[in-house]
Amino acid sequence: MFRLRILGRYLHSEILVLPARVLALVFIAALLVLPLFSGDSYLLMVLILTAIFTMYAVSWDLLAGYAGQISLGHALFFGVGAYTAALLNTKLGLSPAFGIPLGAVTAMTSGLLVGVPCLRLRRHYLALATLAFPLMLTGIVFAFPEFTGGELGIYAITRLAATRVVEYYIAIGTMLLVVALLWKLTTSRVGLIFHAIREDEVVVRALGIDTIRYKLLAFMVSGLVAGLSGALYAHFLRTAGPSNLDLFMSFHPVIWTIFGGAATIYGPVTGVFLLFPALEYLRAVPEYRMLIFALLILLVLRLLPGGLAPWIRDRLEKQCPNCRMNNAFVRSTCRACRSQLTP
Amino acid sequence: MIFADILIDGLVRSGVYAMLALGFALVFGVGRVLNLAHTAFFMVASYGIFYFVGIGTGMPLAIVLSSIGVVAVGLLLYKLFLESVREMEATVLIASLASAVLLQELMLLFFGRQYGRVPEVFSGFTRILGVRVGNQELATLALAVLCLVGMWVLLSRTRLGLAIRTSAQDPEVANLMGINVSRVVQVVVALGILLAALAGAAVAPLITVEPHLWMDRLVIVLAAVVLGGLGSLKGSILGAVILAFAEAFVVFLLPGGSYLRTAVAMAIMLGVFLARPEGLFGAGIEEES
């Protein structure tokens, strides 16, 4: 009873006061109860893939949005996760419960391997250098077709779970957990240092902070999460193939994140949850599907260069000029210091 | 004998790569815009040739018309979607990528799934050192050399070239000197697109014109430009030549592995990076920021 009251108070003072947080809570709750209302396996499939790609996008946001290490080769981590889980499953008979985490860990290692040589590269150079990694892995995949399946990929992988609803809860649960953990990480001291490295690495180093360690950390965590999503993807679709390493597989998380708003974590979540289902709606007009998609992205970037989610958040909340506390847009005085809020 | 093969094959490959890389490097060097739609302009230009030759304008007029058209479309896209987000690197990447997809889909819409074919202007082939080289390829190579020389003259011998070089070196000082930097950037963007358009026009008879052909060229161009050092013009040309010859080496010395062409090109780029993080001719990092 007492605990409940604490929870109630927390809800009241920390969540209900801010529209964006209410929105997030409603969103999470809706995702969790959805299968109770609709068992439509097409809808669930779209949402499962959306959840998997959300993790992928968020991992890019951590590395590029926060730490400023723009990667155009993120498909490497996704593909390493997918191929590792697939190979462990088909060659060694490992169950998804072990294979998926191992896939993620392997992708984390690949993050380290990519991160070390890339430490010396800045900005555009880094972006373009990382582009090379998935293409090189594609070369390796085709060089050993007996092992990797070449263009056919690896198939006959164990299904993620026996029913669509269970798969849904695995995907959505993992996604919510990962997003929460990354949110925690980015609002911690580490996140602050990531921000600072992006803005001015020299200054951060001058403060006595070992930036190399933090950059590698960003690469590893990002690789881990992207690998996790790749491994889930492989077990969900029951295949892992060279299309996982495509140029566009690398571009997708960038599109979703920039569209939703970079360096926010909730931005890429918004981006994927809007854009991925949008592509499904656009199936109604197959000839114009990609055209409308591209136009949509261009228009949003043109009108809201900071991304969609931060713009919405700014409409819903305003910052107190005095104490920097966020307030709901309906308030005229700050909820903390009572000072006047500018309309 | 095999070295003659490699030499000829590498040279033929170099021409188009160099034209594309130079245009890309120019736009980046002066405008600081990493334009992923660069090779999409190349693609649209080859469609332009396909269209104009199809309605019977003849090749020279087709090249002129499609170049003008592509430059106009490119400038429009630049003004609409890229100029305002120039300062945000990741946003530029996505805006230019979306522009490329937009162009790709528009071509698909206008020309359908019917692939384009452009007849050669110069048919037949010539034997050089025992290697069969198509006359169209020789013409393409000649056009590439012409364009590169023209660009060099423009940059080093004209007032516009001076303004461009000044703006590239230090936009703020250039601004103080009375140069309208954003106008210069627009001119450079137009020049870059023009190079891409001419390259597209030159190779149109040698390729199957289809909406997705910009993607694999984009990878090579990016690698070449980065290899040479971002923003360095001679670096980008050198990078293009190196990658072209690397591909030729792979094909002739490792016949069972010629599918590894792209992977090897990428490995070379990374190798150079490990030794010189700023590319072959790039400004040092300190100078860059």
Added chain:
Amino acid sequence: MKAIVRLVAVFLLVLGVIGCAQESIRVGIVGPMGYMPGEQHWQGALMAAEEINEAGGITIGDRAYRLELVRVDSNELHSVSDAVIAVERAITGQRVDFLVGGYRSEAVFPMTEVAVDHGKIFLIAGAAADTLLKGRVDEDYDRYKYLFRVTPIRSTDLARLSILLLIDVVETFRDQLGIDRPRVAVVAERAEWAEELVRRVETLISAPLPHGLGGEHVGTWRPSALASDVRGELTAIERAGAHIIYTAFSGPVGVPFGREWGRLEIPAATVGINVQAQSGKWLEDTHGHGAYTATAGIYARDVAVTPATVSFVEEFVEQFDELPLYTAATYDAVHILAAAIAEADSLLADDIVSALEDTDYPGTMARFVFDDLHDLMWGPGYATGLGVQWVDDRAQAFWPRGWHPDPVNFPDLTVTYPGTIPYQIPPWVVDHWGSVEQ
């Protein structure tokens, strides 16, 4: 009052729609609809469905059902997840009862997984990998019994066919140019399906007659299936002194290869598999330089594989202004499906599977009989495929023509399809090797 009338009207309308819906069987045609193969999936199926409906549909019990086709754009060339979602949507959203199609093997694996999850019959029409059926239907019959392949013939049979074509060309070189030990170069795209084939061809080329080709293997080149520039490979092949180039291409690389080969007049004949050369637009694709290219194929004009072939090909060209590709054999697939449903006299998938297993259907690309793997039976009297060569501005079949499928057991058995003409060595190759000293 008005409101009630309107309500009743709507109610009746709904009833009517439901009534009609029950009268139709929905078949999803799956393919990359933005591209030629997918377009032909659709066109072939459409022709068949129209014929079936005009003839009164399919009768089950005492009710006649119409066939209703649903266009399922898989976008599989660009996104595997798109393809999988499209199939799921077709089954659960668009309520299709059967699926026909598929093109890119990497996408067909997960698409068929979704279909069998729902217990839906999927007739594969467009992907050749053996393992789409082998290792699935035989090892887990209850799960995968819903899968059958209608077109093309499986990879290993395609490989057999292409080797028979190579033998044909080698013999032509012996007979016409007097080259006893022809030098053969192998060019195969780097792909899993080609690995085994390349190994077999390499050993066969240099193995002595009669079991081998009695030729000389001068090298193997492996470009990417997506390569757009293969001039280097061609130069190297010429340097190697090849008389014949054995090709194995399924991807777009086939077009630049055929184009540059003809334009640079590389003095070696090409034969083997080049899927791009099966397209009716091959000569335009190659700017006219692809003439004399020879490939394994499924359809050619004026060649009667079965009595139904010629009229189908003519009708298809008439309607769509295209030569049918192997994906257009969805025409046969839809007919086979309709026949099986009628035979089973039921809409239950299990009954129809049994009827499909007993299929013996004279189609347009072959006589269709399925083996234990639910794959197409290959061989004389069943599906064989064709050897097709581009001569006189059109695709003409040169094989089977005097083919001895089993010289040991049935020395008198020869197979020749009406309408085939002999293979022709490209004139510039004749000029080159006719004049050059051996």
